[in-house]
Amino acid sequence: xxxxxxxxxxxxxxALPYIKKFRGETIVIKYGGSIMNDDSLKKKFASDIVLLKxxxxxxxxxxxxxxxxxxxxxxxxxxxxxVDGQRVTDAETMEITEMVLSGKINNEIVTLIxxxxxxxxxxxGKDANLFTAKKITGKDQKDLGFVGEIxxxxxxxxxxxxxxxxxPVVSSVGQSLxxxxxxxxxxxxxxxxxxxxxxxxxxxxxxxxGISKEGKFLEHITLFDAEELLNHPDIKGGxxxxxxxxxxxxxxxxxxxxxxxxxxxxxxxxEVFTDYGIGTMISR
Ligand SMILES: Nc1ncnc2c1ncn2[C@@H]1O[C@H](COP(=O)(O)OP(=O)(O)OP(=O)(O)O)[C@@H](O)[C@H]1O
Ligand SMILES: [Mg+2]
Numbered sequence: 001x002x003x004x005x006x007x008x009x010x011x012x013x014x015a016l017p018y019i020k021k022f023r024g025e026t027i028v029i030k031y032g033g034s035i036m037n038d039d040s041l042k043k044k045f046a047s048d049i050v051l052l053k054x055x056x057x058x059x060x061x062x063x064x065x066x067x068x069x070x071x072x073x074x075x076x077x078x079x080x081x082x083v084d085g086q087r088v089t090d091a092e093t094m095e096i097t098e099m100v101l102s103g104k105i106n107n108e109i110v111t112l113i114x115x116x117x118x119x120x121x122x123x124x125g126k127d128a129n130l131f132t133a134k135k136i137t138g139k140d141q142k143d144l145g146f147v148g149e150i151x152x153x154x155x156x157x158x159x160x161x162x163x164x165x166x167x168p169v170v171s172s173v174g175q176s177l178x179x180x181x182x183x184x185x186x187x188x189x190x191x192x193x194x195x196x197x198x199x200x201x202x203x204x205x206x207x208x209x210g211i212s213k214e215g216k217f218l219e220h221i222t223l224f225d226a227e228e229l230l231n232h233p234d235i236k237g238g239x240x241x242x243x244x245x246x247x248x249x250x251x252x253x254x255x256x257x258x259x260x261x262x263x264x265x266x267x268x269x270x271e272v273f274t275d276y277g278i279g280t281m282i283s284r
Pocket of ligand 2: 064187238
């Protein structure tokens, strides 16, 4: 009798040690642009974030939007181009990127979280100088255009929002000290904020089960393994910035990084609250 209900109760109880462990802590979640196609999955993601907040954990959402930027570029007849997984961004591409990331996508995530009972606030790096960026070049000094990386963060803004129970939702568009708008890799922004906030976890939600090497899926690797893996030929495209940002985050203050499949319903809850971790875990 009540088997199904008891099973549900047990699932809730299984979450208890994790709630105790992570209560009051920050978890930075990078929501990949690669998994934004499915409305029902998006809703489940938003409800996971709201639940984290309700049990006293502080989620910070950083989102990408690669596919959507490319879609809008194609609409105006522009061809997207990449160097080592980084988007090459001319002035016009930067304009589209800002409209899509800080406008459309950011707003969509905020609206979704708020429609489920959360209190999300949309931000870009420009808001209260949440992060300041500097221009970077690609491998062999290749010009990437308006592409930057974080040099300074104003994590005080996020602390203030968190303590007033708001959920920050951050786009990866920032500004340089000279006032230029720069496109940042969202993986990099997530890592930068996770470091600044001394986050317990940095979770990359993407469209693949985790890191694979020589055809094998890697369930758990150490920081040392990850450093070794950086130059492995199997680490390509979008996984390159993800892995190097994971390494950077772990070398500083972040406790562990997870690269998980955001195409699994409730991937965030499964990762944070159950005994079976999903995806690739990289720990110090
Ligand atoms: N060794 C590897 N293991 C796993 N995935 C890899 C590997 N090398 C390259 N990849 C690619 O990295 C991709 C994930 O990065 P990608 O940048 O496409 O997604 P995202 O970061 O979630 O989205 P966005 O950049 O829009 O935010 C995977 O779909 C996979 O094709
Ligand atoms: Mg990416």
